[in-house]
Amino acid sequence: MHQYTGKLAVLHPSADDKRKSQELADRLSVPLYETIDKECPEDFFLSWRDGCLKLLDKELLKKGGLVVDIEPRNGEQRSWPAPKQDALAHALGRKTRTVVDATTGWGQDSLHIFRMGYDLTCIERSPVMAELLEDGFKRLEQVDWMRNLQLQSPKLLKGNAIELLATLESKPDCIYLDPMFPPKRRKSALAKKSMVVLRDLLGDDQDKELLFEAALKATGKRVVVKSPDYAEPLGGKPSESYHGKLLRYDVYLKN
Ligand SMILES: C[S@@+](CC[C@H](N)C(=O)[O-])C[C@H]1O[C@@H](n2cnc3c(N)ncnc32)[C@H](O)[C@@H]1O
Structure with missing residues (x-):
């Protein structure tokens, strides 16, 4: 699968257990980096942070990242099932x-x-x-x-x-x-x-x-x-x- 070549990398910025990140990089056929410099051709990064898998672009690298948000929407009833009304x-x-x-x-x-x-x-x-x-x-x-x-x-x-x-x-x-x-x-x-x-x-x-x-x-x-x-x-x-x-x-x- 070459669709992400040059576009995306997995980022593992610490020395500890890299196994999960390496497996993710292998599944997606993309490189695994520990640091990113200006030469880095990729614009998007996947990284495990705070117990979640996050997607980052260069702007988000310092700010945090995007995750699948599992919290109920604003105003949505917190019990299950929520009413079918919208x-x-x-x-x-x-x-x-x-x-x-x-x-x-x-x-x-x-x-x-x-x-x-x-x-x-x-x-x-x-x-x-x-x-x-x-x-x-x-x-x-x-x-x-x-x-x-x-x-x-x-x-x-x-x-x-x-x-x-x-x-x-x-x-x-x-x-x-x-x-x-x-x-x-x-x-x-x-x-x-x-x-x-x-x-x-x-x-x-x-x-x-x-x-x-x-x-x-x-x-x-x-x-x-x-x-x-x-x-x-x-x-x-x-x-x-x-x-x-x-x-x-x-x-x-x-x-
Ligand atoms: C606009 S986003 C959907 C956003 C989503 N409704 C949400 O609430 O987050 C469109 C998504 O559909 C996926 N997609 C588009 N065509 C598809 C197809 N033929 N089969 C599977 N996924 C598809 C794209 O990869 C993309 O992730």
Whole structure:
């Protein structure tokens, strides 16, 4: 796998046990560094810090890094399951039980869907994001409410959803898509740092039309596409749309 060559390295800035970092670097076929100097060609780094796997760019090296955030969102009820009351829950559908998030990324939508009590499977094709998600999902299994309720983190399938969706054992009620759309402006002041880094690392998802077609084939009942409010609907006119802040959930019902 050469997709991260020259772009990403694993950073292990201490002398202690390097084994985990070396294995991570080997899995991703990227170099392992103990220090970084100006000559270093890579722009992104994975590093274990404070018990979490973190993604850093050069700006974040001193400030900390980005992790899969497993904390409930602001305002989200802290018990499980959280109420299904926002635009996303309406888009997923009242009768929906099983959801596949085919574009898991930082897992923020996935974790929200999981906390609302849906039976969730996650798919992510970027090996770097999959490593970060695995770390986040492991941490999630250690938190008190998950242990008390004997819940397991969502299942994570690694690979291209365009292929994986065709291999699902049973059709989920809903397939959720949040591919990377090109930004309206080159640099949006509103974009979250985690999304800026994700875009810089992976680029836009050029094959989202193919992903939509694969999702429509593989779903039992509906496909939900999250898109910025300025973007054209991915699958033509949707059956329903629900509006959030600067975004839209387009719902495509399967006949
Ligand atoms: C905009 S991000 C998703 C953000 C996510 N909804 C969240 O809440 O953090 C898009 C992610 O989908 C992944 N992705 C895009 N197309 C995919 C595909 N065909 N199969 C699997 N993953 C895909 C990208 O690698 C990227 O990590």
